[in-house]
Amino acid sequence: MIRMLLRVLGHEYAVPMRRTMVLMTITAIAEGSSYALLVPVLRALFGSAPGDAVPWLIAFGAAVAVYAVLRYTSDLSGMRVGTTMLRGMYHRLGDHLARLPIGWYSSGRVGEVSVMASRGLLQAMGVVAHLLAPFISACVTPLTIIAVMLAFNGRMGLAALAAVPIVAAIQIWTGRSTAAGDAESAERGHEATGRVVEYLQAQPVLRAGGRTAERFRLLDDSLREVQHASRRSTLSALPGVVGLTLTVQAMFTVLLVLGAYLALGGDIGAAEVLTILVLAARCADPLLSLAEIGGGLRGARSELARLDTVLRTEPLREPREPIRPERHDLEFESVAFQYGDRTVIDDVSLSVPEGQRLAVVGPSGAGKSTLLQLLARFYDVDAGVVRVGGVDVRAISTEVLMARIAIVFQDVYLFDGTIEENVRLGRPDAGEAEVRAAATAARLDEVIERLPGGWAANVGEGGALLSGGERQRVSIARALLKNAPIVLLDEVTSALDPVNEAAVHDGIERLMAGRTVVMVAHRLRTVRRADRIVFLDGGRIVEEGSHDELLRRGGRYADFWNVWSPSGEKDMQKEGRAAGTAPGILPA
Incomplete structure (x- = not known):
């Protein structure tokens, strides 16, 4: 898990991480070693001269004080490293998400990224601050105590040592048996988060449909799945928790029986038996905490795995030697692009001279918006070349390309x-x-x-x-x-009322003045003022030319123009005025 943590964060955190782990290990050894001083203390107290226990009690107090200082230092180091890692992880995740292709952000990613950037990151990075020290202590301290027991009495030490592989096997088995349940629980949680976001966003639709009193079935089903997955995950972990508890209790019972047998045989005194049992009890506490710590570590490991998957997603590549374009003309040369199994753009070639306007029209799903996204390099083409100023957009740094483009979305x-x-x-x-x-x-x-x-x-x-x-x-x-010298407009007035459309249209005219423009439109009010128009259908250019040329041809563009003609738009504006919307007054 530590390897994965360092891979996710980067190797710049390796040195402080290893330093913190060494300090935590030394602290755990100091804790176990301090219990070794209980042997002479109890031996003196139950012997013929109890006063001889005083120096050993002083030594035990000093050892506990040293352990307290080490524990404070190691915990503080863990908190500092964990906080630094959390800050670094937020920066790294944010930078990486900003460089991923827009196509990566499907609807299901909303809940996933939301959980990952909040609870997921805190859980994963909280390992160092909250779980690593208890885990190291739960592993190292019992081993140190067993080493003391071996030095004190070999047979009882070996009896305690026999429990180590059993405990390790239970932990490994529990981790494997709960992995599928933990993964399912996390997946259902992400889906539920997405459904909650969807439910909140759908409130206007639900209320308009008069569904304010009824429950949202999709959300209810998703939350029910979360409940079932959590129950299955808990049940899958239960055998491991019970098995660990029984193993620790069995170890203590074996040591008690063995100690009594040796004491009755005269091989060991009562003080020594009591000492062994005290040490065994100190072994039991951290071992029993392994079940809870293990569950936290498995959850953190699952979040780390998801973070690792996101960070391994290939971002859009930055050019090693970026080229800065000097012009602002645009060009598509034999461009093809697929989204999943569907071909969205198919062998498109067109050019827009600097300072001119290109209008892209066509039916929904024709690939119009995708052309703009390829120009802005939201995606990389599957074939062909997209150029800005004669330079392939893949050879331009993202910062330089975005500085040259202004985008207004619908x-x-x-x-x-x-x-x-x-x-x-x-x-x-x-x-x-x-x-x-x-x-x-x-x-x-x-x-x-x-x-x-x-x-x-x-x-x-x-x-x-x-x-x-x-x-x-x-x-x-x-x-x-x-x-910016290049402007991309994506159906910016398609959902506006007539008054707002007029105001927005006025602003767009000022925005386009003197710039290279590619506009996508359903309403054709601004299209006729474009220098060139292309009609896109099925990812291919089926018509191109000026407004007048395309009207004379009487093809697909002419049909579109007849539907969305200026006279039709005037009728729509009249309807808006009749409904009480006065010119110059925006609706609330």
Whole structure:
């Protein structure tokens, strides 16, 4: 387990870890050795001159004081190393998660990463701070006491030593028998966490459907599975706990019977028998604690194994000698990409000259958003090349590539903080005037003026305290503040009301001015102003050209345009006004 711990953390922690383990081992030996002084103490007390026990009692007190100092030092060292490892693990896990492909973050990962980053990390890193010292003490102290017993009386020492392989076998057997149960229990726990998150996120849907009074069956089933898995895990560990307890009790009974036999035969005195039994009792306490400590160590080992699996997941590779592109044109050359067994992009070739706009349209599932994600290198292509400024994106460092790209998604996520803090994510070192100018260009200033607290208004987790249109304005202001030469837009107005759509559209026009743009849209309001349009279907380009050219052809794009024509959009805006939404007034 220690090897796995060091592999997960990195070898920079090897030296302090080994130093702490050596100190804990010395402490355990000192504890066992101090009990050796009980032999002359009891021998003197039960002998003809009890006063001779005084020097030995003083020596025993001194040994206990030395042990106390060592115990304090080793525990403190364990806490410090554990805290340092926990901090380092958070940094390492965070850095690694930030470099993993976006495709790794499936829906099931939410609960897994949530548990791993909270309880899992604390449990795994708590081994050094809370479990390692008791475990070493439970193993080393009894062995030291048995060594004292061997030196004092060979036959009784050998009787105690015979229990060592039995205890070790029980521990190994318990670990193997509970491994499957522990793994299942952890898996069910992760699933339940995901269901809890899903249940919380689904509250608007459940309440809209009038299901506020009934229980959420999927969550109930998941929690029931957690209960069953925990019961099975506990039952699988029970034989080991009972077996260990019976073994320790049997060892003590054997020593008692053997001591009585030797005393009756005159081979050993009553004082010596009592001493052996006292030492055996001191052996029993740490051995009995092995069951509880072993359960904690198995749980920590399971968390370490999951952490190890995540950290072994191959991140997107950084180039050894990164190239910095000088231009901002974009190019796809024979690009193919698969998600699982499904081909999402199939032999796509297109280019976007610097400063021009490309619009990507097509039915849902055609691969439009995937094109943007490949440009931003959220994934690596399976075949072909994606270039920015004539340079393969795989040859550009992530930091340089992201500095050149501003992305506005359909679903905007805002961090729990103020509006200003969320806008400043685009460029944290921007001046106040620049932040205000970006907000004005995105028409975010209209929102800020009417919110209590203005710029200091809290947006809530995920931006929950703002409407969808307000969140989009924050996102556009953030992109404007970043001032990147390449802009990627992913259906940013598809779920907005007409008034918010108009405001967001105005901000997008300012964002696109003078930049290289690739936009994905269902509503085609901005598409006709693109320099070039490609119609994507089944991962392939089936049509491309300007807006007028594609309309003249009367193909797939023309059909889309007839459905989402400006006249249709005007009708939608009229319906919005009739419903009571006045121009310039955002819904609450």
